[in-house]
Amino acid sequence: MLRLDGVTAGFGAGHRALDGVDLEVADHETVCVLGPSGSGKSTLLRVVAGLHEPDSGRVLLSGRDQSGVPPHRRGVGLMFQDHQLFPQRDVGGNVAFGLRMRGTGGSDSTDGTGSTGGAARTSGTGRTGRSGTGVRRGRGAGRREVDARVDELLDLVGLPGARGRAVNSLSGGEQQRVALARALAPQPRLLMLDEPLGQLDRGLRERLVVELRALFRRLRTTVLAVTHDQAEAFVLADRVVVMKEGRIAQAGTPLEVWLRPASEFVARFLGFDNVVDATVHGAAAETPWGKLPVEDGTPEGRCRLLVRPGAVRLTEPEDGLPCTVEARTFRGGDAAAVTLLLSPDNGPRLEATCALREAPEPGDRVGVTFPDGRDVVRLGAGGVTDDG
Numbered sequence: 001m002l003r004l005d006g007v008t009a010g011f012g013a014g015h016r017a018l019d020g021v022d023l024e025v026a027d028h029e030t031v032c033v034l035g036p037s038g039s040g041k042s043t044l045l046r047v048v049a050g051l052h053e054p055d056s057g058r059v060l061l062s063g064r065d066q067s068g069v070p071p072h073r074r075g076v077g078l079m080f081q082d083h084q085l086f087p088q089r090d091v092g093g094n095v096a097f098g099l100r101m102r103g104t105g106g107s108d109s110t111d112g113t114g115s116t117g118g119a120a121r122t123s124g125t126g127r128t129g130r131s132g133t134g135v136r137r138g139r140g141a142g143r144r145e146v147d148a149r150v151d152e153l154l155d156l157v158g159l160p161g162a163r164g165r166a167v168n169s170l171s172g173g174e175q176q177r178v179a180l181a182r183a184l185a186p187q188p189r190l191l192m193l194d195e196p197l198g199q200l201d202r203g204l205r206e207r208l209v210v211e212l213r214a215l216f217r218r219l220r221t222t223v224l225a226v227t228h229d230q231a232e233a234f235v236l237a238d239r240v241v242v243m244k245e246g247r248i249a250q251a252g253t254p255l256e257v258w259l260r261p262a263s264e265f266v267a268r269f270l271g272f273d274n275v276v277d278a279t280v281h282g283a284a285a286e287t288p289w290g291k292l293p294v295e296d297g298t299p300e301g302r303c304r305l306l307v308r309p310g311a312v313r314l315t316e317p318e319d320g321l322p323c324t325v326e327a328r329t330f331r332g333g334d335a336a337a338v339t340l341l342l343s344p345d346n347g348p349r350l351e352a353t354c355a356l357r358e359a360p361e362p363g364d365r366v367g368v369t370f371p372d373g374r375d376v377v378r379l380g381a382g383g384v385t386d387d388g
């Protein structure tokens with residue numbers, strides 16, 4: 001569906017917001033681009049949408065090179081985090097705008113980019129017979145037909161009966177759903193979401209992201225989404241792409257990336273802080289915290305080693321590496337988990353997790369052992385791309 005070949009793009013001489021990016025998104029796949037602020041995520045979407053011309057490289061949609069193809073002729077939908085609904089139109093008017101974007105050349109867009117409802121699908125690109133919203137294409141639909149289509153889309157996003165409501169009477173989450181209905185209305189061949197849930201509170205995000213995933217699966221929508229929140233990306237994505245300074249640091253399924261971060265950068269981005277120098281010999285690694293088990297097949301030699309908090313077992317001070325508890329943070333969740341920051345007598349600080357009822361207090365003395373190698377990972381081994 002989408003392919004980027006060596007795309008480099010920037011803002012002025014020598015600046016590279018994207019640096020030789022190769023990326024593919026398959027039909028019906030949801031790919032989430034993750035990365036810290038400034039890593040090039042939004043620029044990537046803008047290049048695909050045709051809103052930013054690459055300096056070199058190619059963007060192909062359904063095998064066709066998009067050089068020189070204007071945004072409204074690319075058939076991609078783009079939804080930004082601030083979703084930019086039209087406040088003067090009611091919910092129905094906003095979603096109907098998305099419907100009108102089909103085959104109009106996108107001229108309704110407030111900024112000429114199609115960013116409000118998505119760069120429009122153009123007619124004649126052959127999308128007949130597609131299951132999904134049930135919204136059919138064609139101009140000149142009568143009022144009743146438009147209303148019916150709008151209702152269908154609102155049902156789809158979980159806002160039945162909202163057609164006549166004023167946009168400013170909706171909650172943030174409801175507005176988000178309207179924006180999504182509007183972006184889905186033209187049946188873009190590729191839907192791109194830029195921090196789609198960025199401004200919503202955590203509880204709502206967690207709920208909506210699960211709904212979005214179910215919706216995209218049901219509609220078989222092809223999605224390229226950008227987020228800086230790895231938890232969100234892991235729920236939504238079939239595949240995640242982690243970016244660093246305009247390059248792809250790693251791509252893989254959420255599980256692959258979580259299990260085998262390709263580099264220290266990716267590991268730290270995922271929130272893992274126990275990363276140390278180590279030397280692997282056989283089934284063990286020499287570390288500043290002592291000898292730790294590693295999984296069978298771990299390549300030998302000097303490396304950076306990730307020790308996930310799950311590998312750290314608390315015990316009595318005399319039974320393991322003696323540490324002082326520096327801080328403890330209640331994380332909540334089903335397991336009532338607590339994150340502990342430990343200061344070992346030897347070696348750098350160490351993060352551990354445990355259940356609340358077992359959690360020691362700051363200042364307490366504990367011992368730690370590392371009984372299981374499954375959460376001890378040699379970095380740079382087994383990732384798709386290693387950024388060193």
Ligand SMILES: Nc1ncnc2c1ncn2[C@@H]1O[C@H](COP(=O)(O)OP(=O)(O)OP(=O)(O)O)[C@@H](O)[C@H]1O
Pocket residue numbers: 011016017035036037038039040041042043044228
């Ligand atoms: N309009 C612009 N003019 C100049 N530089 C820009 C412009 N837009 C982005 N940049 C620069 O390009 C780089 C990539 O920016 P981009 O917005 O793509 O990153 P991002 O990963 O989406 O960041 P965020 O998560 O903060 O939105 C950054 O260094 C940024 O400062």
